[in-house]
Amino acid sequence: MDTRDRGRRTAVSGGSAEGALPGLTPLLYEATARLDAHFAACATAVGLTAAQANAVYELADPVGMRELGRRMCCEPPNVTFVVDRLEERGLVVRGPLPGDRRAKQVALTADGLGLRAELLAKLAEDPPLRGLGDADRRTLRTLLARALAESDPAPTDA
Amino acid sequence: MDTRDRGRRTAVSGGSAEGALPGLTPLLYEATARLDAHFAACATAVGLTAAQANAVYELADPVGMRELGRRMCCEPPNVTFVVDRLEERGLVVRGPLPGDRRAKQVALTADGLGLRAELLAKLAEDPPLRGLGDADRRTLRTLLARALAESDPAPTDA
DNA sequence: CAATAATCATTCGTGCTCGAACGATAGGGT
DNA sequence: ACCCTATCGTTCGAGCACGAATGATTATTG
Numbered sequence: 001m002d003t004r005d006r007g008r009r010t011a012v013s014g015g016s017a018e019g020a021l022p023g024l025t026p027l028l029y030e031a032t033a034r035l036d037a038h039f040a041a042c043a044t045a046v047g048l049t050a051a052q053a054n055a056v057y058e059l060a061d062p063v064g065m066r067e068l069g070r071r072m073c074c075e076p077p078n079v080t081f082v083v084d085r086l087e088e089r090g091l092v093v094r095g096p097l098p099g100d101r102r103a104k105q106v107a108l109t110a111d112g113l114g115l116r117a118e119l120l121a122k123l124a125e126d127p128p129l130r131g132l133g134d135a136d137r138r139t140l141r142t143l144l145a146r147a148l149a150e151s152d153p154a155p156t157d158a
Numbered sequence: 159m160d161t162r163d164r165g166r167r168t169a170v171s172g173g174s175a176e177g178a179l180p181g182l183t184p185l186l187y188e189a190t191a192r193l194d195a196h197f198a199a200c201a202t203a204v205g206l207t208a209a210q211a212n213a214v215y216e217l218a219d220p221v222g223m224r225e226l227g228r229r230m231c232c233e234p235p236n237v238t239f240v241v242d243r244l245e246e247r248g249l250v251v252r253g254p255l256p257g258d259r260r261a262k263q264v265a266l267t268a269d270g271l272g273l274r275a276e277l278l279a280k281l282a283e284d285p286p287l288r289g290l291g292d293a294d295r296r297t298l299r300t301l302l303a304r305a306l307a308e309s310d311p312a313p314t315d316a
Numbered sequence: 317c318a319a320t321a322a323t324c325a326t327t328c329g330t331g332c333t334c335g336a337a338c339g340a341t342a343g344g345g346t
Numbered sequence: 347a348c349c350c351t352a353t354c355g356t357t358c359g360a361g362c363a364c365g366a367a368t369g370a371t372t373a374t375t376g
Contacts, residue, residue: 024295027302032190034306035183051362065325072272078363080326085361102324102371131180132305137182137246141303143290143298144185148192150289209332223355236333238356243331260341260354 010146034128042122046115055082056116057123062107071073091115192286200280204273213240214274215281216247220265222255249273 036050043053058071060084069079083106086092091112097105108116132140194208200205201211209230216229239262244250249270255261266274290298 024299024302027299027306028186028189030306031186035186049361056255058376066323074362075364076325077327077365081362097324100324102369104294104325129305131307132301136301136304139297140301141182141185143294143301144182144189146294147287147290147298148185150189207331224353232332233334234355235335235357239332255354258342258354262355 007140031129038126038128039123042125045122046118048115048119049085051078051082053119055079055086056108056119057114059092059106059108059112059116060094062102062105064100064105066103070135086112107118189287196284196286197281200277200283203280204276206273207243208238209236211246211277213237213244214266214270214277217250217264217266217270217274220253220263222247222258222261222263224261224266244270 015023039053040050043050046053048056054072055068058068063071065076065079065083068083069076072079072082083092083094090109092106092108094104094106097103197211198208201208202210206214209245212230213226216226218243221229223234223241226241227234230237241250241252245252248267250264250266252262252264255263
């Protein structure tokens, strides 16, 4: 269903590297897999791939390719690729970006806007991970934040 | 570093679909991204891609292609692809699987076994997500398990 | 102002992943 | 024995994602 499930390797990091508490890592992977699956299902429902739906989702307003890539969390070549597909289907158009002649501005067409509305509706229909109360969700968020903070993150500035 | 970071779309599922608690979904994605990054770094350190390292990791004993795919959480064509690369490098060999002439058995060579040992050593070196005490880890696991259990999982049987 | 460096989008090559279709073998029913 | 179905691994086509290199434009520096 999803673009590709990234070869979860739940057992890998969850095996010996986890110490005395097995099962945590697989759960993390499973959780993100659920989120991915939900998004991919909504994308498929409106006739898009997950990557394309991601682009459409982020195109609430016209932006340059670069900015779109930033929002999609991917590299420029990938943006070019995905936008190519959307443009072939008439869902977006590339135009000049005012104030910078080397950049291009991507904007949804009327069709694209309609599809985006459909996508948003689908996404809101049945969000996953609702099995927790508000207090539990807060605890979960706190724990995750702490786990990540005390771990070794990617250097904030290069 | 990773094979590809799957276009996280943290904002997507974390935006309106999350209700009154923003920031949970991005944290989940970030956590798995850390795990992926750690694994990919270890893979690169021993001269493998993440997918190849995943296969090598799972090849503790000789298995059929199908079983290997199951362990790697991916589809058969993918196993063929990855095993092809490993076989070209002399890290694995394909042989007949006793008792079933259409299946093949994949086994690590001596080189493959050596590389696997290196990989395991690297993986154990500095496992991520250690920033939590044992009690917090247990809580985290419990919460995740509950969130997933009460959500709508993939149908257990097709 | 001219030369250099930085940035933009693209193209190219490589790798990963999947679904569909294929030949080969295995197993069940008649 | 014979067919029919299921399974095994592979091949093929498509899409996603990245790093490196390119031409066009902008910004900076001398």
